[in-house]
Amino acid sequence: MRPVRDKPIPLQLQSFFGALPEELRTIVASAGRARDYSDGAIVHRRGDKGLGLSVIEQGAVRFSRVDQEGSVAALTYLQPGDAYGEFAVFGDMPRAYDAEAVGPTRIRLIPATALEQLMDEMPDLRRHILQHLTRQLFRALTLLDDQRQLSLDKRIAKALTARSNADGDSVAITQEALAEDMAVSRVGLGKALNKLIEAGLIKTGYRRLMICDYQGLEAYWRG
Amino acid sequence: MRPVRDKPIPLQLQSFFGALPEELRTIVASAGRARDYSDGAIVHRRGDKGLGLSVIEQGAVRFSRVDQEGSVAALTYLQPGDAYGEFAVFGDMPRAYDAEAVGPTRIRLIPATALEQLMDEMPDLRRHILQHLTRQLFRALTLLDDQRQLSLDKRIAKALTARSNADGDSVAITQEALAEDMAVSRVGLGKALNKLIEAGLIKTGYRRLMICDYQGLEAYWRG
DNA sequence: ACTAAAATACCAACAAGTTTACATTTAAGA
DNA sequence: TCTTAAATGTAAACTTGTTGGTATTTTAGT
Numbered sequence: 001m002r003p004v005r006d007k008p009i010p011l012q013l014q015s016f017f018g019a020l021p022e023e024l025r026t027i028v029a030s031a032g033r034a035r036d037y038s039d040g041a042i043v044h045r046r047g048d049k050g051l052g053l054s055v056i057e058q059g060a061v062r063f064s065r066v067d068q069e070g071s072v073a074a075l076t077y078l079q080p081g082d083a084y085g086e087f088a089v090f091g092d093m094p095r096a097y098d099a100e101a102v103g104p105t106r107i108r109l110i111p112a113t114a115l116e117q118l119m120d121e122m123p124d125l126r127r128h129i130l131q132h133l134t135r136q137l138f139r140a141l142t143l144l145d146d147q148r149q150l151s152l153d154k155r156i157a158k159a160l161t162a163r164s165n166a167d168g169d170s171v172a173i174t175q176e177a178l179a180e181d182m183a184v185s186r187v188g189l190g191k192a193l194n195k196l197i198e199a200g201l202i203k204t205g206y207r208r209l210m211i212c213d214y215q216g217l218e219a220y221w222r223g
Numbered sequence: 224m225r226p227v228r229d230k231p232i233p234l235q236l237q238s239f240f241g242a243l244p245e246e247l248r249t250i251v252a253s254a255g256r257a258r259d260y261s262d263g264a265i266v267h268r269r270g271d272k273g274l275g276l277s278v279i280e281q282g283a284v285r286f287s288r289v290d291q292e293g294s295v296a297a298l299t300y301l302q303p304g305d306a307y308g309e310f311a312v313f314g315d316m317p318r319a320y321d322a323e324a325v326g327p328t329r330i331r332l333i334p335a336t337a338l339e340q341l342m343d344e345m346p347d348l349r350r351h352i353l354q355h356l357t358r359q360l361f362r363a364l365t366l367l368d369d370q371r372q373l374s375l376d377k378r379i380a381k382a383l384t385a386r387s388n389a390d391g392d393s394v395a396i397t398q399e400a401l402a403e404d405m406a407v408s409r410v411g412l413g414k415a416l417n418k419l420i421e422a423g424l425i426k427t428g429y430r431r432l433m434i435c436d437y438q439g440l441e442a443y444w445r446g
Numbered sequence: 447a448c449t450a451a452a453a454t455a456c457c458a459a460c461a462a463g464t465t466t467a468c469a470t471t472t473a474a475g476a
Numbered sequence: 477t478c479t480t481a482a483a484t485g486t487a488a489a490c491t492t493g494t495t496g497g498t499a500t501t502t503t504a505g506t
């Protein structure tokens with residue numbers, strides 16, 4: 001049941017839950033209670049008060065929002081292992097999207113109060129969460145700044161350095177997917193890639209991009 | 224000593240410290256120790272390990288970064304009451320900018336360990352910090368998404384609704400400052416403002432923008 | 447080896463913002 | 477009231493990225 005990603009939902013972030021070390025994750029999960037939803041059941045609606053952190057154990061959850069005209073504006077799917085609800089739990093904010101079960105779905109809900117208590121008892125958990133949130137914030141602010149200051153070709157150079165390592169010489173991704181990730185058109189991406197090719201920094205392949213000069217790529221977007 | 228803002232530093236954020244309720248702020252501050260710097264003294268350098276949260280009590284601190292060619296790339300000033308260093312403390316990240324004292328300056332440093340301990344003892348403090356970070360993250364992600372999806376005139380409409388309230392009918396800001404805030408050119412801002420004017424939503428004045436139709440403005444960027 | 451679907455390449459017309467440049471308006475202060 | 481610096485308005489040329497369309501390449505599956 002791989003998600004048909006009609007249109008990416010904004011506000012993508014890596015869940016702190018997934019970033020927890022194994023043992024902490026188990027402890028946190030065991031503080032919650034699982035609940036089953038049948039196919040198409042409403043998990044929550046936009047505007048609902050968030051009750052806790054939700055971890056998907058089986059099935060999938062479809063997130064969406066409806067715009068003025070009544071059509072679905074944005075959606076994404078989350079799958080087993082994914083978690084959501086950090087804004088609701090830590091920020092005390094209402095749900096930002098409608099959520100609906102896709103297929104028979106089991107979701108474990110860790111109530112905000114239970115999470116609070118765990119954090120009282122486990123300084124390590126607190127540290128992890130705080131560190132993760134902070135780094136996400138840093139990342140988001142950096143992305144925002146790049147979006148404002150850097151031309152597309154530089155942003156792509158940066159994204160490519162982030163997706164590869166100094167010796168790993170190729171990134172396995174389609175141009176289509178990369179373009180969507182960076183919220184630009186495929187054509188625009190192509191043009192930018194050409195600049196990088198002309199500069200001798202990369203080469204394009206089928207479903208992959210070869211990095212010829214990692215150092216050069218880094219220098220390219222810094223310059 | 225009002226800052227000469229040569230060029231805004233990226234990564235602007237509201238400090239969680241300033242957002243704390245008065246009594247918590249006093250407690251946190253008293254956990255630190257003040258240190259004086261003479262004019263021009265180096266407070267820290269980019270790459271240094273962050274030691275804690277810094278609160279400026281007197282004077283000012285100039286933040287900057289040096290680019291390849293050796294010229295100063297970006298800078299901003301922080302003043303008494305401002306605090307910085309949350310990324311260093313919570314994210315365990317190195318300093319991102321060079322910092323230099325401007326005039327005789329007193330900075331109170333709350334060590335990371337002391338902050339940790341306070342958070343152990345005061346659930347309220349923890350909650351505040353967590354909530355603030357989470358909301359900043361939400362805000363940053365929203366801004367990023369807007370930057371990617373919304374045209375300039377819509378972003379401006381949104382910014383104006385954020386800067387005014389439903390009845391408050393005017394925003395006191397120069398177009399120059401607003402343009403810098405939104406990282407666009409003044410000309411570009413002017414064009415976008417004209418669209419809003421033609422739509423009958425706002426009017427321009429000297430050093431201010433008059434909101435004629437708050438609801439309409441909101442509908443404008445949502446549509 | 448052949449075919450079809452997926453992915454890539456490329457072109458032209460267009461839209462959105464930037465830069466540079468200059469004219470005009472506004473308000474603060476002598 | 478007059479002067480002047482700051483702020484605003486606007487125009488033309490340019491850059492960057494988008495949209496829509498078409499052609500070519502690549503690979504998986506028969």
